[in-house]
Amino acid sequence: MKAFALLTGLLVSALGLVTPALAKGDAAQAAPIVNKVCAACHNADGNSNNPIYPVLAGQYPEYIAKQLTEFRSGGRMNATMAPNAAKLSDDDILNLAAYYGAQQIKYRPAKEAELAAEGRKLYKGGNQGSGVPACASCHGPAGAGIPVQFPHLAGQHAKYVLSQLKNFRSGDRANDGGKMMQVIARKMTDEEMKSVAEYISGLR
Numbered sequence: 734m735k736a737f738a739l740l741t742g743l744l745v746s747a748l749g750l751v752t753p754a755l756a757k758g759d760a761a762q763a764a765p766i767v768n769k770v771c772a773a774c775h776n777a778d779g780n781s782n783n784p785i786y787p788v789l790a791g792q793y794p795e796y797i798a799k800q801l802t803e804f805r806s807g808g809r810m811n812a813t814m815a816p817n818a819a820k821l822s823d824d825d826i827l828n829l830a831a832y833y834g835a836q837q838i839k840y841r842p843a844k845e846a847e848l849a850a851e852g853r854k855l856y857k858g859g860n861q862g863s864g865v866p867a868c869a870s871c872h873g874p875a876g877a878g879i880p881v882q883f884p885h886l887a888g889q890h891a892k893y894v895l896s897q898l899k900n901f902r903s904g905d906r907a908n909d910g911g912k913m914m915q916v917i918a919r920k921m922t923d924e925e926m927k928s929v930a931e932y933i934s935g936l937r
Contacts, residue, residue, distance in 0.1 A: 756827055757794075757827070757831060758794065758798075758824070758826075758827030758828040758829070758830055758831035758832070759827075759828050759831060760828065760831040760832040760835050762824075762828040763825070763828035763829045763831065763832035763833075764832070766821075766825060766828075766829060767829070767832060770817055771789075771817075771829070771833075774786040774813070775787070775788075775789050775833075778790055778836050778837070778839075779791070779792075779833045779836040779838070780836075780838065780839045781890070784890035784891065784892035784893060785890075785892055785893060785896070786890075786893065787889060787890065787893045788838060788888060788889050788890060788893075789833040789836070790833060790836035790837060790838040790839070791833075791834065791836060791837060791838035791885060791888075792833060792834060792884060792885050793834060793878065793880050793881065793884060793885060794827075794830035794831050794833075794834035795830070795880070795881045796878075796884040796885075797829065797830040797833055797834060798826050798827060798829075798830040799908075800908075801814075801818050801821060801826045801829065801830070802818075802826055803908045804817075804818035805818040805819055805821060805826075808908045809906060809907075809908040810905065810906070838887075838888050839888070840887070840888045840937040841888065841934070841935070842935050843891070843931050843932060843934050843935025844891070844931070844934070845931050848927065848928050848931040848932075849928070849931045849932040849934075849935055850932075851924075851928040851932075852925075852927075852928035852929040852930065852931050852932030852933070853932045855867075855868070855925055855928065855929045855932075856868040856869055856929050856932050856933065857869055857874070860920075860925070863920050863921075864920050865917060865920045865921055865925070866917065868886075868929060868933075871883045872884070872885075872886045875887055875936055875937070876888070876889075876933055876936035876937075886933050886936065887933065887936035887937050888934065888935075888936060888937060889933055889934060890934060891927075891930040891931045891933065891934035892930075894929075894930035894933050894934065895926055895927055895930040898918050898921065898926045898929075898930065899918075899926065901914045901915045901917075901918035902915070902918035902919050902921070902926075
């Protein structure tokens with residue numbers, strides 16, 4: 734298992750997934766945009782009520798800024814986010830990233846305990862038979878992620894996580910640096926995706 738995790742770490746380095754340090758934004762300056770635009774889907778505090786929209790509270794500012802920049806450029810496709818991101822300046826993006834990164838996530842238990850228990854096995858140990866690495870290798874045992882490199886996953890809506898895994902598998906989402914997530918997702922079954930998404934939703 735240690736060798737498998739080490740291999741994953743080497744792959745990450747080889748693929749160049751490390752994001753450069755981000756200039757700091759001003760969270761207070763983001764408030765008008767949050768209230769007029771973002772809160773409708775993500776809530777003002779970043780804890781979205783609708784599971785199709787991601788929880789942004791507590792996410793690393795570097796990750797938020799990267800996604801907004803790529804929604805704006807077309808590097809990441811989404812019919813809702815693209816027109817909203819197109820209106821953002823570089824400073825707006827930095828400010829929104831700082832704002833949501835400073836919010837407190839509201840954790841909740843997983844809704845389906847048995848499914849989450851199955852997901853735990855894949856999250857912690859991967860599936861060496863099919864070449865799926867442990868999610869914990871990059872996102873940490875508690876889903877905290879690694880600042881700058883990998884996003885915080887703990888407490889994210891299961892429905893949203895599942896949708897993104899499917900998007901990586903289909904190629905509809907292709908903004909993962911060296912395509913690491915696309916490679917992994919293509920090796921996962923529908924049931925593995927569903928179970929690990931459920932497990933992630935209850936992590937804290």
